[in-house]
Amino acid sequence: xxxxxxxxxxxxxxxxxxxxxxxxxxxxxxxxxxxxxxxxxxxxxxxxxxxxxxxxxxxxxxxxxxxxxxxxxxxxxxxxxxxxxxxxxxxxxxxxxxxxxxxxxxxxxxxxxxxxxxxxxxxxxxxxxxxxxxxxxxxxxxxxxxxxxxxxxxxxxxxxxxxxxxxxxxxxxxxxxxxxxxxxxxxxxxxxxxxxxxxxxxxxxxxxxxxxxxxxxxxxxxxxxxxxxxxxxxxxxxxxxxxxxxxxxxxxxxxxxxxxxxxxxxxxxxxxxxxxxxxxxxxxxxxxxxxxxxxxxxxxxxxxxxxxxxxxxxxxxxxxxxxxxxxxxxxxxxxxxxxxxxxxxxxxxxxxxxxxxxxxxxxxxxxxxxxxxxxxxxxxxxxxxxxxx
Amino acid sequence: xxxxxxxxxxxxxxxxxxxxxxxxxxxxxxxxxxxxxxxxxxxxxxxxxxxxxxxxxxxxxxxxxxxxxxxxxxxxxxxxxxxxxxxxxxxxxxxxxxxxxxxxxxxxxxxxxxxxxxxxxxxxxxxxxxxxxxxxxxxxxxxxxxxxxxxxxxxxxxxxxxxxxxxxxxxxxxxxxxxxxxxxxxxxxxxxxxxxxxxxxxxxxxxxxxxxxxxxxxxxxxxxxxxxxxxxxxxxxxxxxxxxxxxxxxxxxxxxxxxxxxxxxxxxxxxxxxxxxxxxxxxxxxxxxxxxxxxxxxxxxxxxxxxxxxxxxxxxxxxxxxxxxxxxxxxxxxxxxxxxxxxxxxxxxxxxxxxxxxxxxxxxx
Numbered sequence: 001x002x003x004x005x006x007x008x009x010x011x012x013x014x015x016x017x018x019x020x021x022x023x024x025x026x027x028x029x030x031x032x033x034x035x036x037x038x039x040x041x042x043x044x045x046x047x048x049x050x051x052x053x054x055x056x057x058x059x060x061x062x063x064x065x066x067x068x069x070x071x072x073x074x075x076x077x078x079x080x081x082x083x084x085x086x087x088x089x090x091x092x093x094x095x096x097x098x099x100x101x102x103x104x105x106x107x108x109x110x111x112x113x114x115x116x117x118x119x120x121x122x123x124x125x126x127x128x129x130x131x132x133x134x135x136x137x138x139x140x141x142x143x144x145x146x147x148x149x150x151x152x153x154x155x156x157x158x159x160x161x162x163x164x165x166x167x168x169x170x171x172x173x174x175x176x177x178x179x180x181x182x183x184x185x186x187x188x189x190x191x192x193x194x195x196x197x198x199x200x201x202x203x204x205x206x207x208x209x210x211x212x213x214x215x216x217x218x219x220x221x222x223x224x225x226x227x228x229x230x231x232x233x234x235x236x237x238x239x240x241x242x243x244x245x246x247x248x249x250x251x252x253x254x255x256x257x258x259x260x261x262x263x264x265x266x267x268x269x270x271x272x273x274x275x276x277x278x279x280x281x282x283x284x285x286x287x288x289x290x291x292x293x294x295x296x297x298x299x300x301x302x303x304x305x306x307x308x309x310x311x312x313x314x315x316x317x318x319x320x321x322x323x324x325x326x327x328x329x330x331x332x333x334x335x336x337x338x339x340x341x342x343x344x345x346x347x348x349x350x351x352x353x354x355x356x357x358x359x360x361x362x363x364x365x366x367x368x369x370x371x372x373x374x375x376x377x378x379x380x381x382x383x384x385x386x387x388x389x
Numbered sequence: 390x391x392x393x394x395x396x397x398x399x400x401x402x403x404x405x406x407x408x409x410x411x412x413x414x415x416x417x418x419x420x421x422x423x424x425x426x427x428x429x430x431x432x433x434x435x436x437x438x439x440x441x442x443x444x445x446x447x448x449x450x451x452x453x454x455x456x457x458x459x460x461x462x463x464x465x466x467x468x469x470x471x472x473x474x475x476x477x478x479x480x481x482x483x484x485x486x487x488x489x490x491x492x493x494x495x496x497x498x499x500x501x502x503x504x505x506x507x508x509x510x511x512x513x514x515x516x517x518x519x520x521x522x523x524x525x526x527x528x529x530x531x532x533x534x535x536x537x538x539x540x541x542x543x544x545x546x547x548x549x550x551x552x553x554x555x556x557x558x559x560x561x562x563x564x565x566x567x568x569x570x571x572x573x574x575x576x577x578x579x580x581x582x583x584x585x586x587x588x589x590x591x592x593x594x595x596x597x598x599x600x601x602x603x604x605x606x607x608x609x610x611x612x613x614x615x616x617x618x619x620x621x622x623x624x625x626x627x628x629x630x631x632x633x634x635x636x637x638x639x640x641x642x643x644x645x646x647x648x649x650x651x652x653x654x655x656x657x658x659x660x661x662x663x664x665x666x667x668x669x670x671x672x673x674x675x676x677x678x679x680x681x682x683x684x685x686x687x688x689x690x691x692x693x694x695x696x697x698x699x700x701x702x703x704x705x706x707x708x709x710x711x712x713x714x715x716x717x718x719x720x721x722x723x724x725x726x727x728x729x730x731x732x733x734x735x736x737x738x739x740x741x742x743x744x745x746x747x748x749x750x751x752x753x754x
Contacts, residue, residue, distance in 0.1 A: 038551035047473060047545040050533035080672030111531020111546065111554035114513075122528050123512040129647055130534050131510035132654060170669065178661045182654060193508055193538040196638050208650050241635050297452035344469070 018103025020368055028388035030354050034108055042354040048340060049349035056335035057359050058105030060187055061328050062098055063137070064211075066220030069095020069144055070173075070180040074254075077173045086241045087249050089151055089379045090230060091223050093370065096144035099137060101366050108358055129189045137185030143176045154386060155377040161321065162386075184215035191334060201280050201289045204271040208333075213264045218327040220257040221300075224250045224320035232375055239381035247313050254316040257323065258304035265297045285341065292333060296326025421617070421642065423501040427520040428566060429588035430575060430619040431595055432494055434632065435605060436582035439466050439480055439492035443574035443583065445480045447496075450562060450573030472496065474545040474557040477573060483632045486582050490626075493632050494583070495573070497522060497543045497559035498612060499620035504643030505544060506534035513556075520588065520620040521561035529556060540616055561620070590619060595624055617642025 034042045045052050072091035075081045107113035115122075120138070125131045146165060153162035188211025197201050204210070227249050235243065272278060280286045300323040307316035336349060374380055445460035447453070454475050458465050466482035473479075478496035487492040499522045506514035511528045514535065531554055536544045547554040562572035570576070575583040584591065592613060599606045611623035615638050623634065630636045 036551060038554065039546075040548035041551075043548070045546075045548055046718060047471065047536065048542060050546060074665075078669045078672070080669075080676060109532075111533070111550075112529070115528075115530040118528055118530050119510040125505045125508075125510035125512045127644060127647075127651070128510040128534070128652060129533060130508060132651070134510060166488050174662050174665045174669075177665055178658060181657050185653075186650065189647060190534070190537075191503055192647050192650055193643060194540070195646065196540045196635060197537075205649065207655070265596035 008028070017177040020364055023361055023364040024368070026357055027365070030357050030361065031108075033354070034358070039111065042352060044349060044352040044355065046347075046349065048343060048347050051335060051339075052109075052349055053242060053332075053336070053351045053355050053359055054105055054109040056222045056332050057328070058109070058362060059102055060331040060335055062102040062216045062220040063184065063187060064327050064331060065222050065324065066095045066098025066102070067180065067184060068222040069098075069147070069219070070176045071216055072223055073147065073173045074177050074264050078177070081252070084245070084249060084252060086245050086382075087223055087227065087253075089148075090226060090374070091219075092144060092148050093151070093373060093379055094222070094226055096141070096148045097366050097369055099141045099144055101362050102137065103141060104365075105359070129192075132186045133183050133190070133315070136179045136186065140176060140179040140183065141171055141237065143179065147176065148173050151373075151377045151379050152381040159385070166311030180215070181212060185209065185212040187211050188334075191339075194339075197340055197342070198277060198334065199280070199341040201272070201285060202334050202338040206267065206271045206274075209267065210264070210271070213260060213267065214327055214330060217257055217260050217264060218321060220253045220260065221323040221327075223312065223318040224253050224257075224317060224352045225324055226318045228320070230374070230380060234380055235379045237374060242380050247311075249312045249318040251308055253312065254304045254319070255308045257320070258301050258308060261297055261301035261304065261323070265293070265301060268293055268297065285338065288333070288337070290344050292326070292329055295331055296323070300326065333348050410616045420500055420645075423618060423620070424516075424518040424520070426586055427518060427620065428561075428585065429520055429591050429622055430561070430572065430588065431584045431586070431591040431622045431624070432597075433584070433598070434491055434493050435624065436580045437480070437492040437494065437581070438580055439463060439482055439490065440579065441466070441480055442577045442579060443494060444478055444480060446573040446577035448476065450565065451477060451560070453477070466490075466492065470495075472543055472545055472558065474547045474555075477559040481633060483627070485627050485632075490633050491627055492582075493623075493625075493634070495543075496574070496621070497561070498541050498615075499559075499561050500531060500643070501618040501620065502616075502618055502642035502644050504538040504540060504616070507644040507647065508538040510534070517563060519566055521563040521566065522620075523560055523563050524556055524558065526553075526555040531556075538643065540576065540631065540635070540643070563685050588622070591622055595622055598624060614640040616640070616744045617645075644708070665674045 031040060039045055043052055043054075068091040070085065072088050076084050076088050103116075106116065110116065119125060119131055119134050146168070148167050150162045153159075153165065185208035188207035188209075191198050191203065191207055192205065227245070231238070231243075231246050272281075278302060281290060300319050303315060303319040303322070306312070340348060396464045417565065441463060448456065448460070466480060468481075470479040470481055472495060478494060480492050480494050483491045483493060499516075500521060501516070503514060503516055503522045506512070506516055506522065510532065512529060513525045514522055515525070515528045516522050531546070533544075533546055533556070535556060536542075536546065544556050544558045546556055562570070562574075565572060570584075571585050575585040584594070586594075592610065593753075595610045595613075599610070600609055605626055607625050607628060609625075609629065611625065611629050611634055612619040612621055617640065623629070625632055625634075
């Protein structure tokens, strides 16, 4: 399958194209349904459950998993880890596509998507953390667009414009880290307003810090995860520098992820202590919390460390995938599972299949666009006309 | 005042100015008691008979669609009902002491510092000085964060409206109040279970009722301090959590729950670039020093190699010189020896063959 999906000039009806085409077709139909019949026709949202998986997955998970862009560019340009330089462009591209798709997904979720610029042009609700999220996401999407533009400009042959943008690299990177710090943490801070609805094990004043730290973990793990997939499906597009990074990126980023996960584990325990929520651990929700804490924080921290010590790249790659799954579970827990925990079961939310369909459609769209770009633009290789920048 | 103050704070804070610090700390110590002379409703649940006339009046006044079950049908009271986009208020029945039914009316409580208003990123909600929390659909994007934020689970959404969905909730009949009329539900209540008046007066009335009939009332006015205080006040003969009202909401006004996170924003904006530039400068400097050290090491190595090479060259030259001298000496010596030999041979061969001997000498040299 990999050979068929990876290369250009192969038959149009490859397995990848058929599956992706079917999903995009379904997404198109669901999109028409959503925008002509309203939210009620395609979602299980209710007055008790105003936020479903389009917020829990598309927004919260999407933004966290797109953190690879700011993590990698900060590591290379600010912390001076130049040997990961080849990882920057793919990470920036995934970040840009991730944020673009988050914004696209929000158009499905909000009631009147054509009003999405209203917080900026009509009335600014600056007491809202959602305003901060909106402002930072809008600005950061722009930053990512500019950060990615050299690849497109090289492809198009606009040398002068490309060189001007490259000169801005440092400024853009710092701006990107500031904006990411703000909105990644603010996504967690969104839930600070609802202590009466979010289970005490998950509700803590540290939510913004947890969200930021997990975003760093997600970013590091996603870079490993993506590079695994890219090396599998797009290795023919890579130059020597990218091929050489096949092992150095997992080893370096895995080590960092292990450290950050360990720190996150510690501040999670501090959170339970300061909230004195130990007794909840003995309940059903407590068991699920422990699955998240031990299975998706402590375990990957340990496995990453073992993988790095033994230079076991395969273990690091599986751990990266496991950690990404852990981030998904964490965001789902806060937004859906532990939210409204006080309500009777029949008032709780479970997504409609069409909500899941839209989410799958948006992810597929991202993969298709990524594939389109990396098979054309200099992302996985340096453009021959330019030096390493 | 409170909201405009927060709006002001937000902007000042976003600009990262120091004024935000003093204002923010003032906000934490100063308790907002509500607008002076603002209006409220007192709901005495001990007087409510569950007739649903308030629901009917609300429906009529707000021109909401006709309900599936007519308002005269009282069997729905025992269901667990909540506000919907088609019903701004619902009355629920709970079992009281000795099986006597208790009726509780549920609607927007019109908080003094509303969660919905503080989380709305287009300021669609506003706490009026008259007491109502009103909603402006003309700016609403439909993010539904107000519904997530509301601790009383009041705002609802028109999910079935594809093109102009609105948040729907009780307006405390704000337009009617401005006209000098009573809210629809209060006007229709046959038992004075609902009383409309100045919040300060209603609190006094409620307190008097508790004092006069301590056996009848629980010693608590729900809404006096819950979530920082609300403009809808409740009296009950049963513990409030037994009649479906949450007692674990606390007295902190909703905006304070997010004040810390909002306050951190200007700090991050101010300090992060400094920190990041510092780290960048340090890693750059490290690189520079490393490069310099490398250059020095290379230069030193080259110099050393040069010296060594020079020494070796000198030695070689010296050796070559010596070899050359030796060779010359040897050649001279050989020449002299040959000459001497030739002379000796010539002497032996005699004077007659002298020219031949001279030619032989030239050849040798």
